[in-house]
Amino acid sequence: MKRPVWTQKDVCRGPLILVNASHPIPAKRPPRLAPALPDQGNVLLESHAAKSLAACVKASGAQGRIRAVSGWRSRAEQRQIWNDSLRENGEAFTRSYVALPGCSEHETGLAIDLAAEAPEIDFIRPDFPRDGVFAVFRRLAPSFGWIERYTAEKEGITGIAAEPWHFRYVGTPHASILTSQGLCLEEYLASFKQGAIRFPSSEGIFHIFRIACRPDGVTLPLVLPYEVSGDNDGGFLVTVREGSA
Numbered sequence: 001m002k003r004p005v006w007t008q009k010d011v012c013r014g015p016l017i018l019v020n021a022s023h024p025i026p027a028k029r030p031p032r033l034a035p036a037l038p039d040q041g042n043v044l045l046e047s048h049a050a051k052s053l054a055a056c057v058k059a060s061g062a063q064g065r066i067r068a069v070s071g072w073r074s075r076a077e078q079r080q081i082w083n084d085s086l087r088e089n090g091e092a093f094t095r096s097y098v099a100l101p102g103c104s105e106h107e108t109g110l111a112i113d114l115a116a117e118a119p120e121i122d123f124i125r126p127d128f129p130r131d132g133v134f135a136v137f138r139r140l141a142p143s144f145g146w147i148e149r150y151t152a153e154k155e156g157i158t159g160i161a162a163e164p165w166h167f168r169y170v171g172t173p174h175a176s177i178l179t180s181q182g183l184c185l186e187e188y189l190a191s192f193k194q195g196a197i198r199f200p201s202s203e204g205i206f207h208i209f210r211i212a213c214r215p216d217g218v219t220l221p222l223v224l225p226y227e228v229s230g231d232n233d234g235g236f237l238v239t240v241r242e243g244s245a
């Protein structure tokens with residue numbers, strides 16, 4: 001059987017890609033999109049992210065209580081939001097809460113802004129509480145592959161002010177590892193430049209490592225089941241399931 005080859009164009013694809021002011025993504029065709037939540041077809045997410053978000057909302061008992069405010073955005077929409085916010089809120093606010101076009105996770109379809117269902121919702125800074133069903137959602141989110149992406153504690157690293165409403169899909173088991181170790185995505189991805197991680201969990205034992213992309217691409221001589229995601233930083237994260245814990 002011919003082994004798949006991961007090439008330069010794959011470096012900016014996959015659930016673990018880093019997107020921030022110093023790691024823009026190229027303008028590209030949208031991923032395969034689906035309604036962010038089954039009854040909210042006006043907001044879209046990458047299809048795997050959408051499926052896991054719906055499952056997490058359901059497991060939290062929060063159906064009908066959570067509004068998907070903003071999911072996938074085209075480059076043009078991100079530019080529009082940036083320009084509108086500059087005009088209405090000024091530069092300091094906009095730089096704190098709105099990512100530059102090309103540097104927004106929303107352009108990947110892997111990020112969602114959530115709000116408590118209410119008659120009036122703030123589009124830029126929606127209210128997503130920390131109590132009740134929202135607390136349950138927050139607790140369960142990592143096991144469904146979702147992280148709270150911008151916390152006050154990590155503002156100096158992410159460059160974005162605390163956004164308790166913005167969640168990012170990174171997939172499993174990564175969301176659980178990040179959360180249990182108190183890392184933001186920048187720190188988590190950087191940690192693989194020091195070495196591999198072994199993560200025993202109820203889902204199995206995971207072995208995760210990074211490989212740099214070579215000019216002719218990369219193939220993996222692996223026999224165990226594995227997944228590959230670009231890191232949008234010159235390499236790939238490889239997640240191998242070694243067996244049962």
Ligand SMILES: [Zn+2]
Nearest residue numbers: 111112113166
């Ligand atoms: Zn957001």
